[in-house]
Structure formats: C-alpha cells, structure tokens
Amino acid sequence: MKRTAAVLMIFTATNFLMIFGCSSPSEKVETAKENVKEANKDLDKANEAYLTDIENYRKETAEKIAANDKSIDEYNAKLEKEKNSITAEYKKKMAELEQKNEALKKKMKEYKAEGKEQWETFKSQFNKEMEDLKKAFKDLTAKDKDVK
Numbered sequence: 001m002k003r004t005a006a007v008l009m010i011f012t013a014t015n016f017l018m019i020f021g022c023s024s025p026s027e028k029v030e031t032a033k034e035n036v037k038e039a040n041k042d043l044d045k046a047n048e049a050y051l052t053d054i055e056n057y058r059k060e061t062a063e064k065i066a067a068n069d070k071s072i073d074e075y076n077a078k079l080e081k082e083k084n085s086i087t088a089e090y091k092k093k094m095a096e097l098e099q100k101n102e103a104l105k106k107k108m109k110e111y112k113a114e115g116k117e118q119w120e121t122f123k124s125q126f127n128k129e130m131e132d133l134k135k136a137f138k139d140l141t142a143k144d145k146d147v148k
Helices: 002-021 025-081 087-110 116-147
Strands: none
Touching: 025 087, 025 116, 087 116
C-alpha cells in the first residue's frame, strides 16, 4: 500500500507540473484527467498481477501440502504394519510433522492480501517452513531405513 501511495503521489506531481505547462485551462484539465486515468490503469494492472500471484501460489502450496499429507498417510500405514520398539517414537514424530503440515495449510488459507511487500515476506517465510517440513520428513524416513 505504501508503494501504491508513492506511485499515486508521483503521478499527481507529474499532473501538477503538466497542468502548469499547458497553454489553456481546458487543456490542463484534460491532460490531468488523462494522466489520472493512466495512473489508475497502471495501478489496477499491478493489483491484478499481485492478486494473481497470490492465487497461483496458493494453488502450488495446496498441491505440495496434499503431497505431504499423502506421504504422511503412506508412512503411517507402513508404521501400522510394523511392530517394533521404535515404531511408537516414529509415530510421535510423524504426528508432529502432520501438525506442522496442517498449520501451514491453515496459515495459507488465512492469509489476507495486505500489500506486495508483506506478500513477498510471507511467501519467503512460508517457503522456508515448507522446505523445513520436507527436510524433516525426509530425515525421519531416512532414519527409519537406517534402523531396519
């Protein structure tokens, strides 16, 4: 939103300068109107691109979270078949990973568009959390293979 305000101020200043540069008052007004229309079109395009980015990212992360859910379910099913002393520990760790996956799903669902800068920060943090979860799952399943 700060960026939007700055863009609008720049366009307003430009319009002001152009108004004083025109030869007649009607030309000044017409030029100002055209500049405002152009600024609004640019702003609308930027907002549309921003909202499209959010929607596309939500779709991508929904697919990744669904893949995590599937992997967790498959691994839990595998653990159910096995009856050894380590299984309980792995089930507990899998439950923790499942909670983190659900928390990420909720976090994405509840995100509200608050501006491009906040979006980029959110997306960066969310990507890191997704990678951390993926790594934790990979490490856990690798340890399980080493134990057997």
